Amino acid sequence: MTSKNRIQNGEIIASVDGSLYSSQTVFKCTYWFGDKFHVNVQQESGDYVITLRPMPNANISEGELPYYLQKLERDLVDFHLRDIVNNETGSIRELLVAKAFSNGEYDEAPPGEISDPVGFAPLV
Amino acid sequence: MPIRFHRLNDQKEVLVNEVGDHLVVPSGTFARLVQKELDKEGEADLYGDLVAGHFIAESPIPTLIDVLATRYRTKKSFLDNFTTLHLFVVSLRCEHTCHYCQVSRVTQDKGKFDMSRAHIDKGIDIMMQSPSPHVTMEFQGGEALLAFDNIVYAVDRTKELALLHNKTVTYVICTNLAVINEEMLNYCKENNILISSSLDGPASVHNENRKRPGKNSYELAIRGIELSRKILGKSRVSALMTTTNLSLEHPIEIVEEYYRQGFWNIFLRPISPYGFAVKNEAKNKYEMDKFLSFYKKALNRILEYNLQGEFFREDYATIILRKILTPFPVGYVDLNSPTGAVTNVVVFNYDGAVFASDESRMLAEMKDFTFQLGHLDTDSYEDLMYGEKARKIVAAGTNESLPGCSDCAYQLYCGADPIHHHATQGDMIGYRPTSTFCQRNMEIIRYLIELMDSDKKIKSIFESWVKPQF
Ligand code: SF4
DSSP: GGOOOEEEEEEEEEEEEETTSHHHHHHHHHHHHHHOOOOEEEEEETTTEEEEEOOOOGGEEEEEEEEHHHHHHHHHHHHHHHHHHHHHHHHHHHHHHHHTTTTTTSSSSSSOOOOOOOOOOOOO | EEEEEESSSSEEEEEEETTSSEEEEEEHHHHHHHTTTTOOOHHHHHHHHHHTTSSSHHHHHSSHHHHHHHHHHTGGGGGGGGGEEEEEEEEOBBBOOOOSSSSOOOOHHHOOOOOOHHHHHHHHHHHHHOOSSSSEEEESSSSSSGGGHHHHHHHHHHHHHHHTTOOOOEEEEOOOTTTTOHHHHHHHTTTTTTEEEEOOSHHHHHHHHHHOSSHHHHHHHHHHHHHHHHHHGGEEEEEOOOOOOTTTHHHHHHHHHHHHOSSSOOOOOOOOOGGOTTTTTHHHHHHHHHHHHHHHHHHHHHHHHHHTTTTEEEEEHHHHHHHHHOSSOOOGGGGGGSSHHTTTTTEEEEEEESSSSSHHHHHHHHTTOOTTTEEETOOHHHHHSSHHHHHHHHHHHHHSSTTTGGGGGTTTOOOHHHHHHHHSOOOOOOGGGHHHHHHHHHHHHHHHHHHHHOOHHHHHHHHHHOOOOO
């Protein structure tokens, strides 16, 4: 992924391997750059090409762009990992929430008790 | 198991499971965990912590899923009783002219700016329809005590109806204390009414924030706090501060003032977004940076008192810490998901208009009626609480499904605030990268976890804050 990434004409350009990364990962990640950059995502022969152009009022100097490129690369990996967890465990999350609010539709009342090892009583 | 993670700093990251337990681990742990690179034997401690805390499971559907479901339901059980807090704006009149207050009127015109008895009656009737066996009736202004006759009328009527409807009621008067007297306080004592007063800091800050003829708001507040404590008892009198730009320059002095006045807690409330310029995102971010720096300086001073053996608590941190450290629900309007507006609080304005929160009525004073749920003259309980507006607000106030929040590790510790986002970004859903709500909560939550991780003494102090005090 990193080899094609560069800073060019005051813009950050990053190429993301479409066979490894989902569009969901790309958009969830670039969402957080929208406060400082105009974000553009395009598909080119199966890869995603991300362009970040600093907004005029964001006060980002040319010298700071390598930091943001590094942050983009790191965040892409972070969101990719989150994507994996979501894919592998999404059904457990759904089951858990469904059971929590099912009022016994999925089983009898959930038998668990709230453990309170530190001794906190319920707070109103 | 479904888990989320967030980077705390360069060395550490935090993992949070689906029921809000957290574990601070070295950076890179989440990546190794996802890539299944953890060494069960070689890293037995970490592996044990992850299994015990339900961050990972050794079987595909963990046997403990029922326990987790119960815990999840408990975390959200603040919803069970629906709206409990009912604010009655008994008068819009005030003798102060605080520059940050958009609503109050300096006037003798009771007829125009005091709540009518008919509207008080209807508000009480709506409150009695709340599914909750316990409700809170809070009197607000203007200066609520200028309409003390309204308060007496409302309390007396509510007492009768509460017996009929089998409800317990907590009464609170929010007041700047300037006009409080023994007669009023004796009535409060007879009726178990709590006093929520205002104290912005030392005289130099308080009097500058709270203008009134005589420039003696501070002196009257201190006199009122002392008199209220004498008649009602110390625990029945609390104080709230309003943070202004001037306050931001005096974090230490404000904390020390609260300590000097014998309070064992202080609520470092964020600056109201209505002081923020709508859609001026760069300026808002800068203002929030200033607030965060104020907050940390003040919190560190509070921790110094605690490290010297005093009990002195910061309330915003305590709300978040209860969510982080205990399995129990925390119903605080601004940090709930679904949002506490409507589901936790409703406001009956002096003119009979009904709003989703106190901030909503401030917006209405600026001619923005987005969060007006209806009117006491025309709408039923169902219209107000389950109407189209209420549903729209709650849908936009559920962070599990908001962009940015849906993957955030702090989702369970944070909340959603459609009113703040509407006011500052012109959109109830909001845009997290420029949201000052997100900026504030993300940093405060991160900071609290980092503090606990860095110093076991601070962790013990925080644990003492979340234990019930009475
Ligand atoms: S507002 Fe920010 S900190 Fe709070 S849950 Fe959403 S993304 Fe996380």
